[in-house]
Amino acid sequence: AAAEEAVQQRTLLYDRGGEEHYNVVSAFIKSMRASDPDAAVYWLARMLEAGEDVRFVVRRLVIFCAEDVGNADPQALQLAIAALHAVELVGLPEGTLPLTQAVTYAALAPKSNAALTTYAKAREAALRHGALPVPKHLRNAPTRLMKELGYGAGYQYPHDFEGHVTPQSGLPDALRTERFYEPSGEGHEAKLRARLAELIALRAPREPGEDG
Numbered sequence: 001a002a003a004e005e006a007v008q009q010r011t012l013l014y015d016r017g018g019e020e021h022y023n024v025v026s027a028f029i030k031s032m033r034a035s036d037p038d039a040a041v042y043w044l045a046r047m048l049e050a051g052e053d054v055r056f057v058v059r060r061l062v063i064f065c066a067e068d069v070g071n072a073d074p075q076a077l078q079l080a081i082a083a084l085h086a087v088e089l090v091g092l093p094e095g096t097l098p099l100t101q102a103v104t105y106a107a108l109a110p111k112s113n114a115a116l117t118t119y120a121k122a123r124e125a126a127l128r129h130g131a132l133p134v135p136k137h138l139r140n141a142p143t144r145l146m147k148e149l150g151y152g153a154g155y156q157y158p159h160d161f162e163g164h165v166t167p168q169s170g171l172p173d174a175l176r177t178e179r180f181y182e183p184s185g186e187g188h189e190a191k192l193r194a195r196l197a198e199l200i201a202l203r204a205p206r207e208p209g210e211d212g
Helices: 002-008 019-033 037-049 054-072 075-090 096-108 114-129 144-148 189-203
Strands: none
Touching (some): 037 054
């Protein structure tokens, strides 16, 4: 009887090392990116019911929350990490519940890929310019000689300034005008965009004799 029932059930086509594996994973990620929770959960079920390693699924979810949601909704990444701990704590099948909660939340969250583009720009600048010297005001000065060489000289302690912000830049001189992080206008990142605009204006180089 058990054999007859097994024969009647449809087998989910899913080769963990083959093409269908990557197709289903791709569909899962792209459904969340398209803000389609129904499709995302369907592909989630396809993976889990076919025997996919749940840790692989959660890893993909964590990456997605940083890559495609980011600071537009920072809670998404926290929920993905919480789902990881929950799955490790209760296992399957109950672990599908916190995982589904995190997947549907991520799918419906506002989207931003600023983390991806920001690191790409910073990486390109680092590789293009090489090992630019650390500005002296940011250097550590644990010895007397280092202090005599000017290490740490002129450093402005932010907590001594109004708003806990100084006009001092942390970038090497050759990169002072570079902009790596460009927040989107989505979700929480809209607030970060406005905040960053204020800081950029504060740190903008001023002409000699210019007020401010």
